[in-house]
Amino acid sequence: MKNYFKRLIFGPIDLIKGLIVTFRNLITPAITLQYPTQKQAMTQRYRGLIDLYPVKCIMCSQCVKICPTNCLALTHKEGPDKKKELESFKYKMELCCFCGLCAQVCPTAALYMNKIYEIATSNRKELEINLLNPDKYAEWAHPTVR
Amino acid sequence: MKMSNMHSEQLCVNMGPQHPSTHGVLYLDLRLDGEEVVDCITHIGYLHRSMEKIAENRTYTQFIPFTDRLDYVASMNNNLAYVLAVEKLLNLDVPERAKYIRVIVAELNRIASHLLAIGTFAQDLGAFATPLFYCFREREKVIEIFDEVCGNRLTYNYMRIGGVQFDLPEGIDRRIKDFIKYMRPKINDYEGLLTNNPIFLERTKNIGILSKETAINYSITGPNLRASGVQWDLRKDEPYLVYDKFEFAIPTGKNGDMWDRYRVRMDELSQSLKIIEQAIAGIPEAQATVKAGRMIKPAAGEVYFRAESPRGELGFYIVSDGSVNPYRLKIRAPSFSNLAVLRELVKGVKVADVVGILGSLDILMGEIDR
Numbered sequence: 001m002k003n004y005f006k007r008l009i010f011g012p013i014d015l016i017k018g019l020i021v022t023f024r025n026l027i028t029p030a031i032t033l034q035y036p037t038q039k040q041a042m043t044q045r046y047r048g049l050i051d052l053y054p055v056k057c058i059m060c061s062q063c064v065k066i067c068p069t070n071c072l073a074l075t076h077k078e079g080p081d082k083k084k085e086l087e088s089f090k091y092k093m094e095l096c097c098f099c100g101l102c103a104q105v106c107p108t109a110a111l112y113m114n115k116i117y118e119i120a121t122s123n124r125k126e127l128e129i130n131l132l133n134p135d136k137y138a139e140w141a142h143p144t145v146r
Numbered sequence: 147m148k149m150s151n152m153h154s155e156q157l158c159v160n161m162g163p164q165h166p167s168t169h170g171v172l173y174l175d176l177r178l179d180g181e182e183v184v185d186c187i188t189h190i191g192y193l194h195r196s197m198e199k200i201a202e203n204r205t206y207t208q209f210i211p212f213t214d215r216l217d218y219v220a221s222m223n224n225n226l227a228y229v230l231a232v233e234k235l236l237n238l239d240v241p242e243r244a245k246y247i248r249v250i251v252a253e254l255n256r257i258a259s260h261l262l263a264i265g266t267f268a269q270d271l272g273a274f275a276t277p278l279f280y281c282f283r284e285r286e287k288v289i290e291i292f293d294e295v296c297g298n299r300l301t302y303n304y305m306r307i308g309g310v311q312f313d314l315p316e317g318i319d320r321r322i323k324d325f326i327k328y329m330r331p332k333i334n335d336y337e338g339l340l341t342n343n344p345i346f347l348e349r350t351k352n353i354g355i356l357s358k359e360t361a362i363n364y365s366i367t368g369p370n371l372r373a374s375g376v377q378w379d380l381r382k383d384e385p386y387l388v389y390d391k392f393e394f395a396i397p398t399g400k401n402g403d404m405w406d407r408y409r410v411r412m413d414e415l416s417q418s419l420k421i422i423e424q425a426i427a428g429i430p431e432a433q434a435t436v437k438a439g440r441m442i443k444p445a446a447g448e449v450y451f452r453a454e455s456p457r458g459e460l461g462f463y464i465v466s467d468g469s470v471n472p473y474r475l476k477i478r479a480p481s482f483s484n485l486a487v488l489r490e491l492v493k494g495v496k497v498a499d500v501v502g503i504l505g506s507l508d509i510l511m512g513e514i515d516r
């Protein structure tokens with residue numbers, strides 16, 4: 001009985017307390033970003049898609065070895081002046097878990113992660129990327145891409 | 147017809163696997179007698195990805211990103227428990243600065259995880275959207291800090307064997323301090339919204355009571371155990387990293403009901419803020435990583451290491467045969483035990499409370515199914 005009256009009195013007070021919180025929040029400015037029209041800049045360390053500076057690569061295959069999902073593959077051949085030359089560098093994006101281990105182990109920073117994050121596509125073939133192609137990410141161009 | 151001749155059949159309700167409040171893909175086979183739950187059989191395995199088997203085919207470093215996917219709400223803590231286990235196996239000591247950084251990010255992640263737990267719990271009880279989105283708003287701040295620190299918003303992969311991936315970026319301590327300042331009044335907001343709200347009290351007080359004995363028998367850990375009145379926190383009882391240098395309390399509950407579990411999480415929010423504050427103040431200037439070598443090859447042996455994740459005791463048991471891959475890796479996930487007790491808790495409650503009790507246990511299927 002005592003509890004009943006206690007609840008009857010304090011209940012509404014606590015309800016009003018909650019309402020005050022919501023009303024205080026009502027007058028604060030909106031914090032959501034209207035996504036397709038407004039876009040947030042990616043942070044400096046953002047881990048987007050894998051990208052490559054082919055000239056920097058020394059073909060050490062460390063990135064291939066460290067990748068936990070096996071999504072990188074490279075082959076090299078002997079060039080005209082007996083130097084090693086990259087023949088192909090494939091990146092299977094659908095397997096990538098964006099862990100960043102490959103970019104971390106690369107000794108010459110040839111491999112890096114760019115800032116592309118809008119990567120939806122309706123064609124599965126597009127997910128297999130040839131990293132030697134300079135225009136590989138043209139379709140996913142994005143204002144925050146450097 | 148006499149009453150005694152009438153009999154009613156039990157009704158079988160399939161809750162899940164796709165159900166908004168099962169926090170993932172959990173399938174509950176509920177047997178109801180009218181409104182009352184008579185039995186509840188839990189079916190798990192819908193999210194099984196054989197993490198433990200995968201580990202046997204990966205090197206020690208390669209498995210770190212997989213630990214992100216166990217408890218994806220608190221991946222920093224998962225990373226941490228795993229790398230600490232490997233470091234224990236290697237007998238590797240990490241630099242002091244790395245320890246501080248680990249404490250800071252782990253506690254930030256604990257806050258983010260508890261915020262999600264509180265928000266979804268309130269939503270499960272019918273406080274639709276308001277508390278959840280307030281919690282999400284604050285959680286977003288933490289995630290933005292992590293985005294700055296390690297470049298990802300959910301699967302951080304930040305810890306490395308021997309330290310952390312990068313040192314903290316310039317100016318992040320300012321942001322973390324701002325966050326602490328921002329977060330403190332927000333906790334009061336939640337208190338105003340939920341703690342003494344009569345509807346919330348009616349739905350949570352004295353429902354889903356988990357007694358001390360049951361909790362220990364089922365090896366419940368984390369906030370759920372503490373809500374039942376057992377003061378057990380690995381950060382205090384088996385201090386790892388630099389937790390023994392910080393001052394913080396271990397909040398406990400009395401009855402072990404839904405409200406107590408909520409209360410403990412709320413109190414842990416402020417305790418975590420306190421730890422972060424001390425860690426930021428005490429962080430030494432030094433190198434953050436030691437090189438553990440590219441190929442990590444621990445000597446043959448086995449190790450078990452446990453750390454306090456937001457959901458309880460997260461343990462990694464690693465057997466090494468001296469090669470680059472673990473011979474066997476077993477994950478002791480806190481949510482697994484916490485879910486096991488559900489059957490005890492829901493017997494005899496009304497069907498509407500099942501969702502609430504499940505929410506108050508704060509389970510996460512990614513970790514249960516592994």
Ligand code: SF4
Binds near residue numbers: 072
């Ligand atoms: S980010 Fe991780 S998964 Fe993706 S290519 Fe690099 S190492 Fe492989």
Ligand code: SF4
Binds near residue numbers: 108
């Ligand atoms: S780690 Fe770097 S340098 Fe070595 S093969 Fe990969 S991209 Fe080339």
